[in-house]
Amino acid sequence: MFSVLRNHTGSILMRFILAAFLFLSNVAFCQSSDPSAAMGIESITGTDLRKHLFILASDSMAGRETSMPGQQKAARYIAGEFQRLGLKPVGDSNSFFQRYDVEVSRINYVSSFLTINGATTPWGNGYLSTSLKETTITAPVAFVGYTDNKLDPAMKQKIAGHIIVSILGPRNRAADTTSEGFMGKLFATRRDSGSFVLMTITEDTGRASFDAIATTLGSFGMDKGQMRLKGAAGGGFQQQLLRVYLSPTRAEELLKGSGMTVATLRAKALADSAFTPVFLKNAAVTIANSVIRETRVAENVVGFLEGSDPVFKDQVVVYTAHFDHLGSNASGVIFYGADDDGSGTSTVLEIAEAYAANPVKPKRSVLFMTVSGEEKGLLGSSYYVQHPILPLDKTAANLNTDMVGRIGYSYQKKSDENYVYVIGSDKISKELDSLLTSSNAETVNLHLDYTYNDENDPNRFYFRSDHYNFAKNGIPVVFFFTGEHQDYHKPSDTPDKILYDRMARIGRLIYYTGWKVAQLDHPLAKNPAK
Ligand SMILES: [Zn+2]
Structure with missing residues (x-):
């Protein structure tokens, strides 16, 4: 020196x-x-x-x-x-x-919840959301198959206003267990006009299981929320879609009384590329997503x-x-x-x-x-x-x-x-x-x-x-x-x-x-x- x-x-x-x-x-x-x-x-x-x-x-x-x-x-x-x-x-x-x-925005775990047929689940217990959107939504539920399942115009109209539930990832990735395939599934999304919640059902075991996904998202820092310069315009904060991951157990609760199970729906959606959405008329769902914003x-x-x-x-x-x-x-x-x-x-x-x-x-x-x-x-x-x-x-x-x-x-x-x-x-x-x-x-x-x-x-x-x-x-x-x-x-x-x-x-x-x-x-x- x-x-x-x-x-x-x-x-x-x-x-x-x-x-x-x-x-x-x-x-x-x-x-x-x-x-x-x-x-x-x-x-x-x-x-x-x-x-x-x-x-x-x-x-x-x-x-x-x-x-x-x-x-x-x-x-x-x-x-x-x-x-x-x-x-x-x-x-x-x-x-x-x-x-x-x-400005830091992150999920307020204490005030966020999911209610299915009167039973309320706290954030992280079989469901988690990744969107930093402050909202409470009560809406009917429709199951659409995989994230890439296409709908005809009449069906698009019909499912508007519903909470959309899908299998995790696109159909052609269903059997893909590689880490690249997993990333493709994890971030696959869909946007249905007039719908503001997308819930994807995680897999039963392995890296695409609910707990493993929660860990993976945590390792990306998602549990820390998002940071941006104070006063900066745009960014992810105004995102319209509430993105939710659902464990198969929670999904079964949605299906109660429908005569279907996650396994049968999965099999049907996998077998049929023109899968017709299923309207889960018995499911009463409210989701509340609360966000903490602070300046540091x-x-x-x-x-x-x-x-x-x-x-x-x-x-x-x-x-x-x-x-x-x-x-x-x-x-x-x-x-x-x-x-x-x-x-x-x-x-x-x-x-x-x-x-x-x-x-x-x-x-x-x-x-x-x-x-x-x-x-x-x-x-x-x-x-x-x-x-x-x-x-x-x-x-x-x-x-x-x-x-x-x-x-x-x-x-x-x-x-x-x-x-x-x-x-x-x-x-x-x-x-x-x-x-x-x-x-x-x-x-x-x-x-x-x-x-x-x-x-x-x-x-x-x-x-x-x-x-x-x-x-x-x-x-x-x-x-x-x-x-x-x-x-x-x-x-x-x-x-x-x-x-x-x-x-x-x-x-x-x-x-x-x-x-x-x-x-x-x-x-x-x-x-x-x-
Ligand atoms: Zn770095």
Whole structure:
């Protein structure tokens, strides 16, 4: 670590050491990198990254869920580092924090219930709803077969106003027990005009059973509800359809007195693609769905380094990573988020230290920003671009780092760790992409993998991290990423599994690419509009 040098570079001895160091650093690189950035490059080490990440992904940070105490604690740690490095606090009231309000909506389990023929069941007991819609509905019930069963116009009219009950999933997935098939069933839905409740009957056993589905939805954080920026329009909150999962036991209660069972209805609907809906005239059903809405506070952490050039210093290079993760589940199991995105957060801290350690200061200004709300839908970066601290039209580039600590699936097969996925680098400025390429050749020589740069890639990674909010505003971006792996969004994403030295090489590349942007004697050339 070289941050102490920053305060002592005036001494003759230190100048000598520095000069010797710069010389040695240059020898180490095959193609020569800009010697004025060498000390910064050298200062980024696996040891430092490891130190940060073991703190960020520790029990005490509790998975850093946005607006929760663990996230706030992580924010204070990052702010402390920014302060130690001598960065300028450019957040609210000259702090390192840019605060924003979020609205959280979640099911009120206490006041939600389902009544079938006079018997009332509490939420979670053989029924659960996933819609954040405040409503109480009493309506007649119609069973329609599978979610994809089509109705003729006369029947469509007839079932309007009914509570629709279907088998879980489309008919052609009925026998599919794979995990992909399960996801297809779980999220299959139908919308019947004039009907406002869809209840799907879960399977008797296995991963599509009621209890297993409740667990799966919980692991997606559905029991935590939804978070959005306060005052944001639209989103899922105004959804019209009340979506309900029903256990076979509850479904039998609906069928009481009809002479049918879940098993016979299932068999009939499976055998007949033109299944005729069954009107359950004996079923008296009321469902009440109650929603709690509350406002909470979250923060981005921002540290600023002013540029050294009087002309260029009003332009800024922005380094980002999200420091929030998923928190813990209902049983208190922590999702540590070491790779996602403790790795990027540690990298931004190391890059900030590199700028502080480097005796030559960049021409352009640099903003180091760790954002929260990413896992809730890129909220922190979305807030930032709506309330930019430095003008967006003066923002030269955004270099975003999200998950750079592990080996993704396809490189596991190749037993190769000498790579990094780069996404978005040529989309707004081809010049940025060529700076990235030359930075890599002059320093760490990783294989730059552009696989996910394709916007049609089914993973859609280009749209899935914070750089996208900058790209939407016409700001050139690079997103650095090492790929999804077995521990992605699992409690097992822990810091002991991170490849710290490889992460340091990626960190050096990110630092140096941003450095090159900061030193340009002209604005980064943007591609002609499509
Ligand atoms: Zn994530």
